[in-house]
Amino acid sequence: MNHTVVVVGGNRTPFAKAGGALREASNHDLMTAAIDGLVARYGLAGTRVGEVAGGAVLKHPHDFNLTREAVLSSALAPETPACDLQQACATGLEATMYLANKIALGQLTHGIAAGADSTSDAPITVSGEMQRTLHAASRARSAQARVKAFSRLRPSHLAPLAPRVEEPRTGLSMGEHQAITGTRWGITREEQDDIALASHRNLAAAWDDGFFDDLVTPFLGLAKDAILRPDTTLEALARLRPVFGGEHGTMTAGNSTALSDGAAAVLLADADWAAEQGLPALARVVDAEVAAVDHPGGADLLLAPVAATGRLLARQGLTIGDIDLIEIHEAFASTVAATLKAWEDADHCRSVGLDGPIGAIDRSRLNVTGSSLAVGHPFAATGARIVPTLAKLLHARGPGSRGLISMCAAGGQGLVAILEAV
Amino acid sequence: MSALEMAFTSRVGRKVAARAGLHEPPVLRRGRTYPGGPIVLATLGASRLGADTLALLGRPYEAPVIDSGGDEVPGYGDRIGALVVDATDLNRLSDLEALRAVLRPALRGLEASGSVVILGRPPAGDWEQRAVTRALDGIDRTVGKELRRGATSNLIHVDPEAGPLELASTLEFLLHGRSAFVDGQTWTVAPAVDTPAPSERPLSGRTIVVTGAARGIGAAIARTLARDGASIVAVDVPPAGESLAAVANEIAGTALQLDITAPDAGARIAAHVAGRGEGLYGIVHNAGITRDKLLANTDAQRWASVLEVNLVAQMRINETLLTPGLPGGLIDGGRIVGVASTSGLAGNKGQANYAASKAGVAGLVAAMAPDLAARRITSNAVAPGFIETDMTARIPFVQREIFRRANSLGQGGRPIDVAETIGYLLDPASQGVTGQVVRVCGQNVVGA
Ligand SMILES: NC(=O)c1ccc[n+]([C@@H]2O[C@H](COP(=O)([O-])OP(=O)(O)OC[C@H]3O[C@@H](n4cnc5c(N)ncnc54)[C@H](O)[C@@H]3O)[C@@H](O)[C@H]2O)c1
Numbered sequence: 073m074n075h076t077v078v079v080v081g082g083n084r085t086p087f088a089k090a091g092g093a094l095r096e097a098s099n100h101d102l103m104t105a106a107i108d109g110l111v112a113r114y115g116l117a118g119t120r121v122g123e124v125a126g127g128a129v130l131k132h133p134h135d136f137n138l139t140r141e142a143v144l145s146s147a148l149a150p151e152t153p154a155c156d157l158q159q160a161c162a163t164g165l166e167a168t169m170y171l172a173n174k175i176a177l178g179q180l181t182h183g184i185a186a187g188a189d190s191t192s193d194a195p196i197t198v199s200g201e202m203q204r205t206l207h208a209a210s211r212a213r214s215a216q217a218r219v220k221a222f223s224r225l226r227p228s229h230l231a232p233l234a235p236r237v238e239e240p241r242t243g244l245s246m247g248e249h250q251a252i253t254g255t256r257w258g259i260t261r262e263e264q265d266d267i268a269l270a271s272h273r274n275l276a277a278a279w280d281d282g283f284f285d286d287l288v289t290p291f292l293g294l295a296k297d298a299i300l301r302p303d304t305t306l307e308a309l310a311r312l313r314p315v316f317g318g319e320h321g322t323m324t325a326g327n328s329t330a331l332s333d334g335a336a337a338v339l340l341a342d343a344d345w346a347a348e349q350g351l352p353a354l355a356r357v358v359d360a361e362v363a364a365v366d367h368p369g370g371a372d373l374l375l376a377p378v379a380a381t382g383r384l385l386a387r388q389g390l391t392i393g394d395i396d397l398i399e400i401h402e403a404f405a406s407t408v409a410a411t412l413k414a415w416e417d418a419d420h421c422r423s424v425g426l427d428g429p430i431g432a433i434d435r436s437r438l439n440v441t442g443s444s445l446a447v448g449h450p451f452a453a454t455g456a457r458i459v460p461t462l463a464k465l466l467h468a469r470g471p472g473s474r475g476l477i478s479m480c481a482a483g484g485q486g487l488v489a490i491l492e493a494v
Numbered sequence: 495m496s497a498l499e500m501a502f503t504s505r506v507g508r509k510v511a512a513r514a515g516l517h518e519p520p521v522l523r524r525g526r527t528y529p530g531g532p533i534v535l536a537t538l539g540a541s542r543l544g545a546d547t548l549a550l551l552g553r554p555y556e557a558p559v560i561d562s563g564g565d566e567v568p569g570y571g572d573r574i575g576a577l578v579v580d581a582t583d584l585n586r587l588s589d590l591e592a593l594r595a596v597l598r599p600a601l602r603g604l605e606a607s608g609s610v611v612i613l614g615r616p617p618a619g620d621w622e623q624r625a626v627t628r629a630l631d632g633i634d635r636t637v638g639k640e641l642r643r644g645a646t647s648n649l650i651h652v653d654p655e656a657g658p659l660e661l662a663s664t665l666e667f668l669l670h671g672r673s674a675f676v677d678g679q680t681w682t683v684a685p686a687v688d689t690p691a692p693s694e695r696p697l698s699g700r701t702i703v704v705t706g707a708a709r710g711i712g713a714a715i716a717r718t719l720a721r722d723g724a725s726i727v728a729v730d731v732p733p734a735g736e737s738l739a740a741v742a743n744e745i746a747g748t749a750l751q752l753d754i755t756a757p758d759a760g761a762r763i764a765a766h767v768a769g770r771g772e773g774l775y776g777i778v779h780n781a782g783i784t785r786d787k788l789l790a791n792t793d794a795q796r797w798a799s800v801l802e803v804n805l806v807a808q809m810r811i812n813e814t815l816l817t818p819g820l821p822g823g824l825i826d827g828g829r830i831v832g833v834a835s836t837s838g839l840a841g842n843k844g845q846a847n848y849a850a851s852k853a854g855v856a857g858l859v860a861a862m863a864p865d866l867a868a869r870r871i872t873s874n875a876v877a878p879g880f881i882e883t884d885m886t887a888r889i890p891f892v893q894r895e896i897f898r899r900a901n902s903l904g905q906g907g908r909p910i911d912v913a914e915t916i917g918y919l920l921d922p923a924s925q926g927v928t929g930q931v932v933r934v935c936g937q938n939v940v941g942a
Pocket of ligand 1: 705707709710711729730731734752754755779781782783833834835836877879881882883884885886
């Protein structure tokens, strides 16, 4: 790495539940809004940005060039190139690392990493029979042939196929996978509700402090995160019924992320270039590590970040005690709890190839302005939400403060990154 | 739009209104444009000020037609675009006849949206001289009211120590369509050091903060100043961030989501400007709110919120930005512009809190001006009258139509009119204009 890569800042839309205030917005609209707010914050209108990398997890066929199309709709110069990337829930962070690496190599002076997802506008597909019939009908040369093509259809072929949210190899939803992990690690309902409550409390306090004034731009009249319940209590959370893990399950709608709509973007730059341009620098992108667990052979679909964390810390010559702030993406409260247990578990850590346990952490350093349970989790956006949030927090703590981001992703993958305040 | 309003603005409605004497108002000349017809200069005495200032602006001028005093009014033949009267040597009441003699033919000969500009001296001298000074003011206001088809009249008090360089930006502004909605006004041009000559893009390379820039007058100010070359920091409350970003991107400025009543608002503005490696040339305090109620029904909360946003916040922000040496603070030779209101200056039923805040703005800029003179920072205000915006669209229709027409131009102003006047005050060439309040009201009948 020859060049120092810094996080200049970020921008996101407020996040909302599927079917909520942002339901009319497509992935394209959401990503454009996130980019435009970032452009306005840093005075980039009409300029050519080195590259924009972004993606969405739930994509329509017409989203094939989503990021480039969003750039063309944005206030950036049309000469700004873009590419689509995707790594499930880690997309936003993976896009950040893709650009950071290019900047580090001197291929770019600056770039924007972005992620957007609309679960309100999730693609609905037709059955294979229906698809074959439509293709046959469009090839037919006569009205008669067209009628004949359609005559093969049966009522069952007409039913639309809802987007698949389960793991293709197991047929289990992510929540069901996490329920297995939760049971294996003995994660209690109380632990999970505590994590959910802290997420809402921390996020509400950050909004009250004006922390998001330079991280969020309102969109479609929505000015604040809509999933946030500032007044929620342990009692209210305790009353919710389990949604995963059967009737004795511990995972509820309160301690699992909601299907969400939203988008986020991060401005990354070469530190020298940023200084020349009079752009601020919040934190340096230090390093990142990606990992995967055996799937479907293994038991813990969402614990791949454990190996990534251990390997990354070792490569940087750091221990978890050297990290001031930790962001663990709250796919489920149970994922956070299991991750922290796994970090402390010597046997588990060795089983994934680490020398020993990662160690315990002080919970007051974890997700200090809330995370996905309270904010929401528009899949591809979350990484691009966390990077500038953490960079701003580290910057406020002073130069040298370190932060770690841990993201789990579908297919048993995990991506972990370290930032350091400048 | 109410049913009444729709009926009124329909074609039939407009015909009925015209028969009732409510004519379609004239379309005003706007922008950086001089009048179509020639400029006439009438010098009453030996002064060279008017002539030299027009020469500095590169404007040719013609000699006036002078009325002999009888029933026959000599005409201008073709219409003229503007009449500039240099009355700076006018000291005696008997001299006022000379002013009448040049105004009479011009009133008939002025083109639509033409301008009358009278140059006088600030009040000074003996009793008669002071009476003359005040008489000019009465004449200017009357001319403003008698002129038709969008033509305006304004009086400038030019300090005896000030010369053509100090006057140039003001005369240019008054001849330009930029002053379309400024009518029947009087303000002062003082001597100043290092005044540059007017130019086409006077704000080039200068960073200016505009508060309340997400919509209405503030958005127009941001666009107009950007047109004149400024790099804009557009400020508005976080919930207005979406339109704020759109305005900022349209003019390649930056957006700063900030409630100006935050205790650290000044510091955050400075940090934003400094973070971009810039110094701050000017700030336009445009953000404002109304919470109307008769004073008899105004509680402490309504009172405080309006004063806080419209006056207290800007005073606090100014204090911070004026801290010497503050990175991102106001540079020497900088500009502060407040936004007052005619209903504030005149008082308005149901607006005691607003009037307090807006008259306070006028007081504040006048008070700061002499104290900031050593740093060559000017501080001025505009006082808009009725301007067509979201704020005034909330006024019930009939009342709105009355307000709209209650001025010499028979129409509401546009946000751009306020913006252009602010642009004039921000112009580096307006170094001699400080401590002034310029009303942008089409000579509203309300207020002094
Ligand atoms: N419209 C008129 O006829 C008229 C007449 C006289 C004076 N004015 C003055 O002109 C200014 C602009 O008026 P307008 O008609 O465009 O009003 P507007 O309501 O359309 O716009 C005012 C803007 O100020 C912003 N604002 C309010 N409080 C703020 C705060 N605390 N921090 C940051 N931003 C804040 C608002 O969000 C809004 O975008 C105001 O000061 C108003 O009093 C207007």
